Amino acid sequence: MAVLKDIKDRFYNGVHVCYDIVLNDGELPMNETRHEFSGDYTFVIFSLVKQLKKSPKEIGDTLGQWMLSNEPLVIGFEVIQGFLNLTFSNEFWNRIFFEINDNQNYGYFPTNGKKVLVEFSSPNTNKPLHLGHVRNILLGWSCSKILEANGYNIIRTQVINDRGIAVCKSMLAWKKFGNGATPKLTSTKGDHFVGDYYVLFEKAFMEEYSVFQHSKEGIAVYESHRKDTQDSVAFFKEYKNKYFNEYSQLGAEAKQMLLKWEANDPETIALWKKMNQWVYDGFSTTYEKLGVHFDSLYYESDTYLLGKKAVEEGLSKNVFYKEDDGSVWVNLEDVGMDRKIVLRSDGTSVYVTQDIGTAQQRYEDFGIDKMVYTVADEQDYHFKVLFEILKRLGAPYADGLFHLSYGMIDLPTGKMKSREGTVVDADDLIDEVVQEARDMSAERGEIASLPENEKELILHKIGMGALKFFIIKVQPKKRMIFDPKESVDMQGQTGPYIQNAYVRIQSIKRKASENLMVGFDGYKEINEQEKSLIKQLVNFPDVVAEAGTLYDPSSVANYAYALSKEFHRFYHDVRILNAETDAAKSFRIQLSTKVGEVLKSSFDLLGIEMPDRM
């Protein structure tokens, strides 16, 4: 904002002239004056008091007077305690608005030539997406859009966890109990279809386990391995993994299947491909409903063997060391972390090793400068370790690594637990919010006359707007409570409230006659409501920049709410289409139009669409 910067420079110049102090950029910020005081922008001058040994009042008066005589756009000032409040002329607000209005890409920064890869979603292929994925996807997507607005080139990607024992469980269950059923034959969405078999496996396994627990063998195990205070229920809960690996028939079969998969057994591979494809078909429907897509995909089945090269590299650079049994480790104790294994004694790699290899692969593929991992905060430590290792390996992108960590979602009833069936399914959730939008819309009848397909498009935007905004308005790192009832709210601090501001603006634009869209520069009055709106508009680029450096979409969400709130007030208090003069009318239409654009941009950064009517 050139005009604002001029003012600030002028003030700094004033400090220099009056007191011979040279301020560094940003040393003495200019803030918006709080509403309860008169004035537009405020300099907090306490910091000058000490070095000048003069009273705040005296300094404020001197600088205020200096601004008044040297800056024509300043028409008044007031000093309260250490606050110098400046009041600006209408000319100033006009200029500011013109500057904003002329900028077709307002809030978007020019390209900086840097490339950043953003990873999000990264589901397993044995279950459908749930609420946790939704938060992940919204954050990752939004973050990628915000970085894009900050001038980065973006590559959106995900790692699809398409292999491993979990996937084999679904495959085995389908083979055993499926009788050749397919998603098509059963009219089931593919990811849900496969997920059902995963659940079926777990059920069958638990039955088998239950039988074991009451068998002679099971009782013997309990008696010999139990801890003093443990009852049999607690013991067997803890023993489950061991049972799976050492006693279970189903467990043995699943592990056998994994071995066959690793040995490239044709029949197993064919089944694996078939079932994964079902899942991908299901996922893509959900992604489409969520309005997200990816530029590149990594499959764990391709990347799980990566990292061997990194191990050799780490050994030769003395970042890693080898134990007698052949296992390879990295010691991070000097930076407050632990020793961490990177290669098992049997020569296979572990999770971090894969991630090291995958990171290197991505660098080879795209030559990225930054990499953002959208992963829940339960993996905070993992990423600390990963980033430290990559740094020690001398990865050129090491300084650009960021873990976009976010808190888990709780339900009002407590944690989501798959075993207790309290996991909120993504598709169900989407259907529910759209249905709620349908109900709310029917009550109003505003879009009742539109064709069915057009109506559905709008209802989808509204429902998703409610859901997405509800989730993304919360700071990523905070754990959030997801109340399904509140997530479909459409009044107050919600997505539809903001969409409604936009819709009102579109309605005005439709009704405004075109010849009045010009000549608004003749408007010199600028009332309080207009000024407040302009002040909000001024903040937009800063919000985008800050959201980019902090990887925090919630600040954009909160900004969009603040702006639309200001607009709703303006709309209520001020006549637009039948304003007192033509100049006022065209100015307000133009102002509203710009507000609409910024609202739309903000929502686009959040991955939320704007309807034109609602």
Add this chain to the structure above:
RNA sequence: GGUUCCGUAGCUCAGCUGGAUAGAGCAACAGAUUUCUAAUCUGUGGGUCACAGGUUCGAAUCCUGUCGGGAUCACCA
């Protein structure tokens, strides 16, 4: 237990690079529309910013400690 994140109104959340009397929404109550979409606006009540110290002219914000909650501490991913 070590490490780490969180704790703000009855509920859900802002505010956190230190600034003026801590803000919204929901819920409750009272109002506003012959006029641009009432998914709106206005008002009322509601606070020991978990607690205790410290730094500072000034602390919800920074530092230390305590309490409460989550996560994590595998040759799992």
